[in-house]
Amino acid sequence: MLRAHLIDDVRRAEAAAMAHLPDGALMQRAAAGLAAAVLDVLGRAYGSRVLLLVGPGDNGGDALWAGARLAGRGVAVEALLLADRVHEAGLAALHAAGGRSTRDLDDLHDAPDLLVDGIVGIGGRPGLRPEAVAALEAYADVPVVAVDVPSGVDVDTGRLEGPHVRAALTVTFGTHKVAHLVDPASTASGALHLVDLDLDLIGGPAVEALQPDDVRGLLPRPGLDAQKYTRGVVGVRAGSSTYPGAALLAVSGANTGLVGMVRYVGPAHVADTVRTAHPEVVGAGRVQAWVVGPGGGDDAATMLAEARRDGVPVVVDADALGHLDEAAADWVLTPHAGELAAMLGAEREAVEAAPLEHARDAARRWGCTVLLKGHHTLVAAPDGRVRVTTTGVPWLATAGAGDVLAGLVGALLASGLEPHDAASVGSWLHGAAATQAAAGGPLTASRVAVQIPQVVRETLAGLG
Ligand SMILES: NC(=O)C1=CN([C@@H]2O[C@H](COP(=O)(O)OP(=O)(O)OC[C@H]3O[C@@H](n4cnc5c(N)ncnc54)[C@H](O)[C@@H]3O)[C@@H](O)[C@H]2O)[C@@H](O)CC1
Numbered sequence: 001m002l003r004a005h006l007i008d009d010v011r012r013a014e015a016a017a018m019a020h021l022p023d024g025a026l027m028q029r030a031a032a033g034l035a036a037a038v039l040d041v042l043g044r045a046y047g048s049r050v051l052l053l054v055g056p057g058d059n060g061g062d063a064l065w066a067g068a069r070l071a072g073r074g075v076a077v078e079a080l081l082l083a084d085r086v087h088e089a090g091l092a093a094l095h096a097a098g099g100r101s102t103r104d105l106d107d108l109h110d111a112p113d114l115l116v117d118g119i120v121g122i123g124g125r126p127g128l129r130p131e132a133v134a135a136l137e138a139y140a141d142v143p144v145v146a147v148d149v150p151s152g153v154d155v156d157t158g159r160l161e162g163p164h165v166r167a168a169l170t171v172t173f174g175t176h177k178v179a180h181l182v183d184p185a186s187t188a189s190g191a192l193h194l195v196d197l198d199l200d201l202i203g204g205p206a207v208e209a210l211q212p213d214d215v216r217g218l219l220p221r222p223g224l225d226a227q228k229y230t231r232g233v234v235g236v237r238a239g240s241s242t243y244p245g246a247a248l249l250a251v252s253g254a255n256t257g258l259v260g261m262v263r264y265v266g267p268a269h270v271a272d273t274v275r276t277a278h279p280e281v282v283g284a285g286r287v288q289a290w291v292v293g294p295g296g297g298d299d300a301a302t303m304l305a306e307a308r309r310d311g312v313p314v315v316v317d318a319d320a321l322g323h324l325d326e327a328a329a330d331w332v333l334t335p336h337a338g339e340l341a342a343m344l345g346a347e348r349e350a351v352e353a354a355p356l357e358h359a360r361d362a363a364r365r366w367g368c369t370v371l372l373k374g375h376h377t378l379v380a381a382p383d384g385r386v387r388v389t390t391t392g393v394p395w396l397a398t399a400g401a402g403d404v405l406a407g408l409v410g411a412l413l414a415s416g417l418e419p420h421d422a423a424s425v426g427s428w429l430h431g432a433a434a435t436q437a438a439a440g441g442p443l444t445a446s447r448v449a450v451q452i453p454q455v456v457r458e459t460l461a462g463l464g
């Protein structure tokens with residue numbers, strides 16, 4: 001599991017570690033990891049030029065000490081000092097290793113190959129000062145390696161307010177931070193590299209992200225004595241005369257072999273289309289979970305009321321979300337930002353600016369799991385736990401992808417997974433299937449569903 005912690009928890013763990021380590025030991029570990037990561041990006045030391053952007057705190061200290069190490073390896077290192085006072089020992093080390101420093105942007109002539117953003121770390125407030133903005137603008141085409149976090153983002157919430165760094169790579173220390181994983185700040189973090197500081201983090205993670213091993217451990221798999229009914233039966237109530245395709249897509253997400261049987265309940269001519277495409281799908285009967293809403297149109301309220309009567313877990317998606325008055329603890333709601341905004345009486349822009357906060361609010365308000373779709377989909381539990389999905393590609397933002405996801409999450413619920421696991425594993429598989437199916441190019445929702453068994457196969461085999 002990849003975990004992200006809040007600043008306070010990181011500070012507590014760092015203080016505990018520093019109490020029994022020599023002065024500066026943690027910073028040296030951080031700087032060594034940072035210098036190694038920068039060298040990896042540069043590919044060679046001699047002939048490479050690096051510019052450090054150095055702020056007032058220990059984040060700048062990390063950058064300076066790493067700069068000293070890089071200069072020692074033959075990299076031409078310059079530091080632009082963006083504060084009256086910077087980390088003294090770090091600056092002295094940089095000078096001793098042959099690096100240069102200046103406070104004036106005009107002193108710098110040759111464009112560097114790489115910027116190292118040591119402006120602020122976990123002590124930073126959102127936004128950047130004009131001097132930092134000017135330096136970033138002067139080298140707008142140069143890739144940035146961020147130290148700990150891209151400066152200017154709101155580290156604990158993932159909000160973006162005011163100017164901030166856009167990193168190609170963020171080298172972070174001890175544990176991940178919320179802004180690395182949660183939108184919109186995750187889009188400013190680039191690739192992530194964690195330098196282990198051997199910290200003892202006592203507080204639980206603020207958010208976590210499933211990794212292939214976690215998914216492998218959670219995936220349902222049939223025992224030797226499996227029967228179709230014991231593997232779980234999922235029912236889909238979706239589609240209408242206006243949107244028959246949504247039924248097909250939701251069923252294709254449900255019918256990937258992860259449960260013993262899929263039922264479809266809907267208008268007769270839609271059911272015919274569904275069964276033509278998926279001959280193994282049967283009609284009404286007992287299920288262990290319902291998927292309700294995709295393409296439901298005017299029928300969505302009735303679909304939801306009928307599904308509720310069975311007392312089994314329900315995935316509430318799309319049109320059905322507008323008819324939700326109350327939910328049970330084992331339900332999963334799967335809105336996108338616009339739908340969640342309507343559910344909470346908020347503006348869509350507010351949800352997009354702070355998806356973590358809104359997903360948590362919704363999970364508390366309805367007392368059930370809420371899966372908020374986005375670049376990094378969030379799965380929030382009513383007790384505050386949040387998982388974030390880091391699989392997927394932007395091509396996945398395509399019509400019908402949500403219908404497939406709803407069907408898949410329903411199948412996982414029917415197979416017996418807890419709602420938090422069903423939603424987060426479903427979202428992980430959906431993203432991984434999209435990445436595979438897209439293979440660097442465009443994608444349709446139907447292709448995502450077709451790819452799911454292959455992703456499950458590779459994950460079970462430990463190839464993920
Ligand atoms: N605490 C530790 O043990 C370790 C800390 N490390 C580094 O130390 C960092 C935290 O250092 P600090 O606590 O000194 O804090 P920062 O280096 O994040 O900077 C805080 C300083 O920046 C100023 N500031 C705040 N927001 C600003 C903004 N938007 N623009 C300009 N200046 C701003 C503040 O007034 C304060 O002086 C971590 O992110 C990490 O990089 C690492 O060396 C590993 C060990």
Ligand SMILES: [K+]
Pocket residue numbers: 059117118119120121146147148149150151
């Ligand atoms: K930084």
